[in-house]
Amino acid sequence: MNKSIYEVIKEDEEYLMQSFKRWYPFVISHGKGAIVYDIEGKEYIDFNAGIGVLALGHGNEKIISAVNEQMRKFFHYSLTDFYYELAVEVAKRLTSFMPYSAKVFYTNSGTESVEAAIKIARGHTGRQWIIGFINSFHGRTLGSLSFTSSKAIQRKSFSPLLPSTYLIPYPDKRNPLCSDNCTETLISFIEDWIFKKIVDPSEVAAFIAEPIQGEGGVIVPPSDFFYKLNNLLKKYGILLIMDEVQTGIGRTGKMFAFEHFNVTPDIVCLAKAIGGGIPLGAVVGRKEIMDLPPGSHANTFGGNPLALAASKVVLEEVPKLLDHVSSTGKKIIEELKDTKSPYLYDVRGMGLLIGAELRKDNKPFYEGLEKVLYNSFKRGVLAIGAGESTIRIEPPLIIDEDLALKGTKIIKEEIEKL
Structure with a gap:
């Protein structure tokens, strides 16, 4: 019998030292390319790649x-x-x-x-x-x-x-x-x-x-x-x-x-x-x-x-992917810079290492970061934070441009909802 997401999280808390922070309750089952699935079958766009580890994505056949x-x-x-x-x-x-x-x-x-x-x-x-x-x-x-x-x-x-x-x-x-x-x-x-x-x-x-x-x-x-x-x-x-x-x-x-x-x-x-x-x-x-x-x-x-x-x-x-990484990253940055929000302080990065920093009253907006990441997760995008209040976008290098922009638009919309 398969366990629920919250059963896995409860056992994780019981048996693993909690010296690290999780941003939201995602329990991975499997992945392919730049898409991952949780243990209940829901699909997500991977904007994390295991903190930049999975350059060639999940399940690379080679x-x-x-x-x-x-x-x-x-x-x-x-x-x-x-x-x-x-x-x-x-x-x-x-x-x-x-x-x-x-x-x-x-x-x-x-x-x-x-x-x-x-x-x-x-x-x-x-x-x-x-x-x-x-x-x-x-x-x-x-x-x-x-x-x-x-x-x-x-x-x-x-x-x-x-x-x-x-x-x-x-x-x-x-x-x-x-x-x-x-x-x-x-x-x-x-x-x-x-x-x-x-x-x-x-x-x-x-x-x-x-x-x-x-x-x-x-x-x-x-x-x-x-x-x-x-x-x-x-x-x-x-x-x-x-x-x-x-x-x-x-x-x-x-x-x-x-x-x-x-x-x-x-x-x-x-x-x-x-x-x-x-x-x-x-x-x-x-x-x-x-x-x-x-x-x-x-x-x-x-x-x-x-x-x-x-x-x-x-x-x-x-x-073989370097030109793709550069061009896709530039389009993600362009899309994020078009965000209509007083809380988006800066968008920066190179290639597919991109940060969108949130600030409120000229101070780090950590609550806004948590909200954007959680709501993006609920809508099927997995990103994490960096610094005090920066959204970190770091997908597999093989991510399709359309998929990358689809995920970016979800994050952009969640910033605009703050």
């Missing part, structure tokens, strides 16, 4: 076939102790997208990729300090949490975090430091205050940043910021780590979001979409930087062969 074929060979073998060809094949494909000779370290998740990048930066440079940005999200394990600050609850009760870390403002137009020339103001702030008052640049191993802050509210920086930041970092031999866990693998209409900003990071953190729905992460960096000595870093499941089989398909298929 991924299913590749994983099934690999399952017949072997499920797992320790890449840290032995070799298998698939790990090299995927690494060769992944590094082919980079603008320099690169190497790969496989992980299981985004937070683990960030942890590995921290160790790589410190190990390579021999320096300890790493600087990040306020309002970022890099994960919730203690190392990555030291740079996560999109909500205070994420850090509450978990101190002390990593020493020799520091967070500075992100180039966000809502930031008081960005009232004039945001880029120049922040670059001067780093060089004239951080490097002269807080830490000498000779002690700084790296800066870590999201090219677009996802969980923080889909915040897109000025187009010249990372280019000028990287020029400053090169002056002092400091590495630039880009956390592309959410923005990478085609999400913004390019394989990596850093390509939009005329910058080449030294280390890139990946996860989410790279495994096509199977847990996989990776750190990709310049060959000369990826030099931790044997025994200094490893894991059991990183580079799991089933996840790599799925990843091989993802890395073959996503480049």
